[in-house]
Amino acid sequence: MILAQQQRALTMLFKIEARPEPSRQMALAAPLIATGLTIVISSIFFLTLGLNPFLTLYTFFVEPLTTKNGLSEWLLKASPLILIACGLSIGFRANVWNIGAEGQLIMGAITATGVGLFLPFQESGLLLPLMAVAGVIGGMAWAAIPAFLRDRMNTNEILVTLMLTYIAALVLSWLVHGPWRDPEGFNFPQTALLPNQGMFGVFDYAYRLNTSIFITGVVVVLTWVFTERSFLGYKMSVGGAAPSAARFAGFSSSASIWIGLLASGAAAGLAGMMEVAGPLGQLSPQISPGYGFAAIIVAFIGRLNAIGIVLGGLLLSLLYLGGESVQLSLGLPSSIALIFQGMLLFFLLASNFLINFRFRKIAMRAH
């Protein structure tokens, strides 16, 4: 009886209420809370698998960064994630949902490789810049299809960008099995290697990290300026948050759709180019471990903000490395990395709640 009363009193103690304005502290704390919760839940998960959670977490999150090669791989994998997420954030702010960055990445890799292998600039210093332009155009062109269909045909861009991802993967498969297959490649489904002029230089021949990381750096700065300092970026965000207000102010949603999709397509295409002209060196049926999808998580973890995206990209890249690391040393399946990605996003979205709402103590009644 008393216990029941106590419980009732306890449930009466807190009430959820909207904050008068979003909390800035919570905006910063939410990603940390989410990461912390992910680590706690994954420790429990490892315990149930009969593994030592400390050892597993160490293998997952720390060990990959203890070697120079690990650090190189960390930045190498973070780079495309950050690049793509920067592009996506521009669209997401305007409520334009490009879910098919993976497909645009593949198309960018294809067009860039096409230029690298088949244009008559093979010995020229112009080859690499031309490939970059081709990659950007390839990604943009693939994203222009959903932009056109959404703008002119009123067609949902989420579904179109996704379907085009499946189609892009099939185009890639057809090219590497058919017309672009390396005649000297022992029948492996892959293209010839790109010429040296079509490859980014590495910093040290022992490691794979290459100079394309500077491109990502520039894109981060450009994204920051566009979203935080430009009037157009501001208008797009307003259009995303309050469509009717934006229309009233004379800003068309059509511009948001085109800019949102083309910017993200360009970034994803460039990322695809950087993969073939960097660690890969050629096309094969599998050129991305889901960077285009993981970048969506990066964009959200970074709160659609360029600086946040850099941190989010480093975190997700670490998840990829950690997945490989536990696979190698503990024999766990690499799918664990995907579970962590999803879990992280779940917790992040849940902790975002604390930015706009708070639990308030309410006075207990006197009886």
Added chain:
Amino acid sequence: MDLFVSIFTATIIAATPLILAALGELIVEKSGVLNLGIEGMMLIGAAFGVWAHFAGLPMFLAVVIAVLAGMASSLLFGVLALTFMTNQYAAGLALAIFGAGVSAFIGRGFGSTPVEAIQPIDIPGLSNIPVIGEMFFHYDPLVYFSFVMFGAVSWFLYQTKAGLTLRAIGESPDSAHAIGFHVIRIRYLAVMFGGGMAGLGGAYLSLVYTPLWVENMTAGRGWIALALVVFSAWRPKRVVLGAWLFGGMTILQLQGQAMGLAIPSEVLSSLPYLATIIVLVLISQNRQAMALDFPVSLAQPFRPKG
């Protein structure tokens, strides 16, 4: 004639997982909630179904486990979207990614071990009729169940008071709340129904259609189911029509590959995805028809006032 019959029956079978998942999502969207995570829930259903089967459970229970797993995963989305009022697009995507990871983890070790598929059942008398029997009365129980569910969903939405309530909540959660309906509670139920149906659709793939566990075996069917709901303009009848169209597309593509047509197999494989885009474009042209049954509050978070 034999070819026609076999294409017809194969189409019905290929459409079944789409019908199940899309009918579930239809109810979810009718309540005003957009769950993009169907692909993840289907994968979870497929993996847990196979897991239960290899754990020695009878097939019926394996299917039930798949449904429960789909429901449980949809609750993750529900808590985020309904209780924490997060962006529903993001919550659904998180579920899609999470489901791919969880299913790959659960299904590891079962790869390429064939499952003893659920067998077609004969209906005494009817199945023996030439052609007709083969075309209509020789399917596994889940095919019949998908038609039962079609009837049930149509009846529920348009003939029952509960269905009316659900639609009212999707149209205007604020007024429904003011009248005294529990908007959040009913949306939870709708989300769980969608999760169960997606889990069932996934189990159909791994226990009947393929029948074995392959990582990412849904191959975009969850997203196509989502497209079907748009295609249907939120009406159950057209969900089924659309599913047959895509089922037929899949079967024609497989037939084409089997016949060794002189087109690259990738062109044929891309047909269902291409068809999805074309159909979406065509259907989106008729804005009035699209608006008629569209749940106005779709994907908008709801917080009861007062």
